[in-house]
Amino acid sequence: MSGDRAAPLGLLVMAYGTPRTPEDVEAYYTHIRRGRPPTPELLADLTARYDAIGGISPLAALTEAQRAALADALEARQPGRWKVVLGQKHAAPFIEDGVAELAAAGVHDMVGLVLAPHYSGFSVGQYQQRAADAGDEHAMALHRIDRWHLLPAYLDFLAAAVTDARASLPADHKVLFTAHSLPERVLEGDPYPDELRQTAAAVAERVGLSPWPEWALAWQSAGRTPEPWRGPDVLEVIRDLAATGRTDGVLVCAQGFTADHLEVLYDLDIEASGIAAEVGLAFARTRSLNAEPTVMAALADEVVRVAEAGLAP
Template sequence: MLGVLLLAHGGPSSLEDVPAFLDRVRGGRPCPERLVDEVRERYRFIGGASPLPDITGRSARKLEEACKLPVHVGMLHWHPFLEDAISQMVLDGVSRALVICLVPHFSECSVGRYHRRTTLAADERGLAFDFIDSWHTLPPYVDGLADSIVASRKELRDEPGAQTHVIFCAHSLPKAALVAGDPYELQLWETADRVAARLGLPQEEWTVAYQSASGPGQDWLGPSVDELILELSERGTRQVVLCPFGFVADQVEILYDLDVVVKQKAGDLGVAVTRTPLLNDGSALIDSLALLVEQWRG
């Protein structure tokens, strides 16, 4: 029997889960209590838990209905772990699976990690699988991003002469972790270029930037969203649309890093910021995933 496995990062189910979640993310490396407290406060601010697992579960149920195949969910750093999901697939009679990581753009140190964990777990359990490395140019995904930007621009005040800039933002990665030929940056720009073309945005009205860098002493991909907004404010831009196209669903990097920290810093500079809604379990995402399944089945 064929089946589908959706993979996501995962997130704590409660504030009490934060230390164990961070232990998983850090691969068992000791986590300073200060960092645990900081991360716990971020989750407290967004409601006490990550919404990502529930959103991913809803996406799986909708995809299951759309493609008429069993769809399971596995997480990299929290329950249900991808290893447990693969075990359940085998018990349910799935012999071959399409594995889709809910990260559109490939990097060896991000999606590559999902692939390696999947390979190990699937080989141990006897599950054959095909892995989608990236899906950053799928028409439903690109169209969904474009539509979200159109809707968000309408939220900004229509002021004569006001300059508005669209920032496509994705998770930053340590430059040292990017192997030679890693396509992450190129794929980000490919997506942004397609969305901008769909909207008829001239090059000077949009930029790709990075967010949520963590870990001192490392050189991260830039410019950061903060740096770019500062630069734009100095050039007279007073309105910004943030499009976090590197993320599929709501999570702390969106609800806190962008909605709280970035918006506050931008406000201090006199820049109004609106953020596009994430695809979450909406039709643009489900249509994208269903298209991947359709192509896989031939």
């Protein structure tokens, strides 16, 4: 830490990234594949998915809205104190670009916040490590927010979203809390599955749902690699629920995602809802967090708390 309370403070808002135009899809996919261009078949499949949701994902605009909401909330709390920038994993501006922007603004201490509530070393841990490494190059201290899966405002948002979405379903329905699957090899000793269960349980308690009869965890959007990924996949769960004949509908709460993007708008709204229709189940999805003001304000409070703790003598 710099200990300089007169210097501006930085917030590095980190996100996965997304192509901004259809022309960016191939370069984006190549970056995800660590420099290996996708085969024509893989590229055509991804492009078709973007076409199905309107040509491109709204994630870039939504991520910027989240960054701006955090900046506004911090300005309201500590006017003129904060520089808030975006740094992404797979699209410009990259995490290193964001750190360089903070350094150019004279920032010595930055808070790293990933727009993902649940910690995994494979995801949030990698973001924070890249931020720390880039900060070292600029003699900048990083103060990390590694998880916010039990932030009360976030839990309240999810509970309200679940309650509202349930109203459209038959009385006999099941709530599935989903998140992005990860390879089994990286989940050995990783807190990600436990944190997802903690969030789901806290939301279910707020809503008044009983475990298994009324809610369960499921996984989605597994990568297309030969290694095993964590399941059960939400599509399999929907088929299994229909086969039992014990429910008339399914509600998916995509608790692991904080904005509308391909994994929500295609994998759930098109693919999962299509499976539900095929097997005769009513289907609904909870609204996404996006830049919901109450949660953004609560995250800003957490940013200030972490920064003050880091600057404390």
